[in-house]
Amino acid sequence: MTAPTFIAGDWGTSNLRLFLCDSRGAAHDQRNGPGAAQAHGRFADIFATLTAQWTGSHGPLPAVLCGMVGSTIGWIQAPYVPCPTEPQEIVAACTALEAGRLQIVPGLSCRSRFNAPDVMRGEETQILGALGLHEQLRQGRWILCLPGTHTKWAVVENGRVCDFFTALTGELFALLRDHSILVRNPQGVDPEADARAFQKGVTDQNEFPEAQILHKLFECRSRQLSGEFPAHAAASYLSGMLIANDVNNALRALSSSSTGRTVFLIGAPQLTQRYASACALAQYDVCQVDGGEAVLAGLTEVFRRLPGNNP
């Protein structure tokens, strides 16, 4: 076992995860803390407290942090690097703190294929991680999907991030599940009925893949009323509809003769599995990458590429 050489931190809006890592990115220890929205500006204190024991054992280690810690609600505002860009440019744009001991990974910006401005912060590190973990991603043109509250769809070509766009899939699902007429009994727990309803949501969406979701959502209610699935499985049906709509139309927008037929899905396994079901029906293979592993690999990749850290 090699000695710890740096601290990797995934500091999002709601959660902080700190890892004591060796130079290969293996985590020896972990601490959890409050997200940027709950930090109330006490970033330096929180970081020092959570890492005190590690500092006691190993001295003050360098650290790489990503996520909302670099946003307007964060420790310091790190820039957005415009796409297309490549890993070395992202690393070069890191923002130093504490006399260079801490580095904050920048976000990415782009003009999306819908001619709109778009931004990501945190997902760029997962993409860097996927590029490190999957050698095939560094050659050719690939579609990446990072499902979540705000799902990011990105195109990577020869290891460069070309562009991306944001889908409101996760936030929209939560709003409709919790507040709309579509789901009236979200508490029901019936894994089998839920799985069937999810799959039906995906399949029904595929029958009219170009129909607007605005014109399909009410089916989540009307098909309950007509007995096509039980009311307590409505949230699962809604999830299937939204994910299939997201997947089908993102693949239509992003696919070209030069993109591979494998979609890289990066995120929480439970969620990437749902996206994988929709990709399968759209005739795409998938490669599922655990989001936690990807962020750790990305932070390690940044650390290794920082000046003076080359192994």
Added chain:
Amino acid sequence: MTAPTFIAGDWGTSNLRLFLCDSRGAAHDQRNGPGAAQAHGRFADIFATLTAQWTGSHGPLPAVLCGMVGSTIGWIQAPYVPCPTEPQEIVAACTALEAGRLQIVPGLSCRSRFNAPDVMRGEETQILGALGLHEQLRQGRWILCLPGTHTKWAVVENGRVCDFFTALTGELFALLRDHSILVRNPQGVDPEADARAFQKGVTDQNEFPEAQILHKLFECRSRQLSGEFPAHAAASYLSGMLIANDVNNALRALSSSSTGRTVFLIGAPQLTQRYASACALAQYDVCQVDGGEAVLAGLTEVFRRLPGNNP
């Protein structure tokens, strides 16, 4: 002035509006009361109390009621008449109450063009009213739009309602305005900025008319951040996006070589005006029909067609 001959009632989920009408449908007097959701089963009491003065003056008049009063949360459950259907079939399916003195207008059901079950209750009466108010609707094939919490798009051919579908436009707008990351300052009041942002929302949506709204919604945030419109106008931008997405894609779904190039917009004038803006950009003419006038005309049409009431 002719004498009052019947009571027309629009009894929706949230509101009850009762009108003392003559046989031409002119309202001589009006009473407002609680919607079906607030009636707590006291429908007969509420009706008797609100109409007591009219009964005192004119004796017990016949009444025609439409809306959620005929639903599972209503006074009595009136059926859904399957489409395609025509006015006389709708009238024949009215449900009688109080020894035939009261008639409840049935809803409509259909298998939508997205192969899904769909229903309406209340809007069928507005459609009947529009057919009575606009003679041209009784010949040829027309697209009707009834904007609201659940916008209904219907196709009418030679006076028959062929089919319809429901768009969640209004409910989705309210959810995203009140609960999402997209709108953070809904209280701002600046009519000029709001009008510009609404129009920009419509125009931006038209740049990629086939793009899924799921992939466009985040623009409501990212374009604020990049300064394309002020944060306090975000709700107006969102409204423009959603309405243009609804209109463009409904017209694509419903238009054929045989449909007229005029869309009949039936509803609250403030809302039909917004839909009219989106229709204009989609190169459609509109005929705006006041929703209140339409429901009164529809209830009158039903009353006149009931057995024994022919003028």
